Every structure is written in structure tokens, then in C-alpha cells.
Amino acid sequence: MGVFRRIKEDMDVVFEQDPAARSYTEVVLTYSGLHAIWAHRLAHFFFKRRLFFIARAISQISRFFTGIEIHPGANIGRKFFIDHGMGVVIGETCEIGNNVTLFQGVTLGGTGKEKGKRHPTIKDNAMVATGAKVLGNITVGNSSKVGAGSVVLKDVPDHSTVVGVPGRVVVQNGEKVKKNLDHHKLPDPVADRCEQLQKEIDALQEEIAKLKEVKQYDDNYL
Incomplete structure (x- = not known):
């Protein structure tokens, strides 16, 4: 996909996800999540060519202006949307699929000083809600949701909803795992x-x- 088509796709995702978006001018100039994604693409370009200092410099400049920290080594798919975005942190070995949505305060982080793959994998169509922490080399499955404020330390199956501290699956494949658990009442x-x-x-x-x-x-x- 060409650069301009990808940019257009990124802006269209904002209109799909955010009813407050009114015009392309407003989106281009005022959406920090979009700015962070574009800056990450540039930083990732240099990171893959082992120009680590330039990549990190771009990442830190983006962090200063947007409040969103994305390590240039993270792999991010298409139609990625960050809503509001302040306080979002995405680690170096994160892998994010297509059509993924993150809200403000989300951390996709590690759990220590281990080497290799140490950050989460977020599969296609997943959503991670406000303030959630997904930590370690774990996987959030296709079309799964992580509730606001949750701390997820284990793999999340496909088509599941996880809430709580630590996170636990409460809905899977459209059925409640535990009966009589109101969605708003977190453990x-x-x-x-x-x-x-x-x-x-x-x-x-x-x-x-x-x-x-x-x-x-x-x-x-x-």
C-alpha cells in the first residue's frame, strides 16, 4: 500500500472509531494518537535499518508532543487507533495486529529484565480499555476485550472479555464464564x-x- 493511501486509511479509522471527529483538517491537526502512529512508522523505518539513535530520538520527540510512548521496535498493523492516548506505553517487542484499539493510560509492557520477546502480542480486532495493563510475553486473542483498569498477566483466548486485578475471563464466545457477574462490578x-x-x-x-x-x-x- 502506498504512503498516501495508508495515511488516508489512518484518518478514515479515526472517523470510524470517534464520533467527535468532524473534518480531515481537525483530525490531521489535533489527534495526538494519529500523530504518534505516524511518528512511530518513521521511527520503525530507521529502527529496522539499525539506526537506533535516530529511531529513539524520533520516538522521544513524539512522546514529548503527544504523551504517547511507542518504542520504535514495536510491530504495529493497519487500522490501529489510539483514543485520546495520554499515558499509553507500548514496549519494544510488542506485536499489534490489524484494527486494534487502545484507550488512554494503557500499558503494553514487560515484567522484568528478561531478554527476547518480553512484551504482549495483541491480535486482530482486539480492544484494550482505559488504564489497563497487559504485561509480559502473553497474547490477547482475536476480537478480545480487556476491561478498564484490568491487569492482565496470562493469555486471553479469542473472542473473550477480561476484567479485574489480576485479569480473568468473564465472557468467552459470547457466553458468560461465571453467571450473575455484572459487567460493571470488577473483582x-x-x-x-x-x-x-x-x-x-x-x-x-x-x-x-x-x-x-x-x-x-x-x-x-x-
């Missing part, structure tokens, strides 16, 4: 742990009360 492991501790405290208090009764009984009859 809260801190609250679950507090509830468990409260139950343990209540049980201990009951044991102490029984021991006091036994002691009182012994004191009265000894």
Missing part, C-alpha cells in the same frame, strides 16, 4: 481478603468467648 481482591480476615477474626472471638466461659465455670466450681 476486588483487597475487599475479598478483608472479608476473609473479618471472618477469621469473628471465629477467633467466638473461640475466646468459649474459653472465657469454660474458665469462669472452672473458677466457680473449683
